[in-house]
Amino acid sequence: MKICVCVKHVPDTAATIKIEGDTGFKDSEIKFVVNPYDEYGIEEAVKLVEKNGGEVVIVTVGKPEADATIRSGLAMGAERGILVTTDGQFLDATLTAKALKxxxxxxxxPDLIFTGKGSVDTETFQTQYRLAGYLGLPVVNEVSKLTVDGGKAVAELEVGGGDKQVIEMNLPCVIGATKGLNEPRYPKFPDIMKAKKKKIDQMSLADLGIDAAAGAVTLEKLEPVPERSGAKMIEGSVEEQVTELIRVLKEDEKVL
Structure with missing residues (x-):
């Protein structure tokens, strides 16, 4: 069984992002990591191959530095990687899906494709659907339980209110992994060293015949989130506090 895991190179969620220009940020000062949701996809793929045989291939679209993220996936047990290199910091889901395809x-x-349920940076939650659409494959997202057997995948996902939905699909298909599907392993030092010797094929968008300007969305401007104002303490009796709170919401904040 051949399994591809689509992995994104993203800023650590604890990083402080400093905007540079109108549409970029200073990435040289930021730690990048494997998109956390993608780790569930890597783990599930590796477990399936450990059980049934085959290979796991990490596929990433990003700047050349994204090979570090691929190495992380290789250390978790994937056999090799593919990096489609780009110059920009942001790619829309359309262009990304075309490149992955x-x-x-x-x-x-492959026989099976994993993605994370979404990326923690842009959070568009579209790539897996567009990829499946371009390939003509069934897709299900936010999968927290998965069984693959006999050419079929049975996926379970939460649909709200504690209810769950079970979907059966023929292979190949696209699975968007989320928390609860498994517990991603922490690579040991020998695995990290072995990952340095594993093969990563690099190619550009042009090598794949894709126009870098063929995306459906253009980023116009980045702005920092406004800083929150300090908390205001309201004193007095319960009646006085409620009266003052209503006044503040109406007159100062104008939300009532």
Whole structure:
């Protein structure tokens, strides 16, 4: 069984982002990591291959520095990686999905594709759906339980209010992994060293015949989130506090 895991190179959620220009940020000062939701996809893929045989291939679209994220996936047990290099910090879901599709077709389509349920930086939650659409494959997102057997995948996901939905699909298909699917492993030092010797194929968008300007969305401007004002303490009796709170909401904050 060949499994591809689509992985994104994202800023650590604890990093302080400093905007540079209108549409960029200072990435040289930021620690980048594997998109956390993608780790569930890597772990599930590795477990399936450990059980059934085959190989796990990490596929990433990003700047050349994203090879570090691929190495993290290789240390978790994947056999090799594919990096589609780009110059920009942001790619829309359309362009990303086209690049992932082209890279996988060039390498040979897999039996199963994993993604995370979404990325923690742009949070568009579209790439897996667009990828599945371009490949003509079934897709299910936010999967917290998965069984793969006999050419079929049975996925379970929460749909709200504690209810769960179970979906059966034929392979190949696209699975968006989320928390609860498994517990991603922490690579040991020998695994990290072995990952340094594993193969990563690099190619550009042009190599895949993709126009870098073919995305559907153009980023116009980045702005920092306004700083929150300090808390205001209201004193007095309960009646006085309620009266003052209503006044503040009406007159000062104008939300009532």
């Amino acid at each position: 082209a890279a996988m077709e060039k390498d040979g389509l």
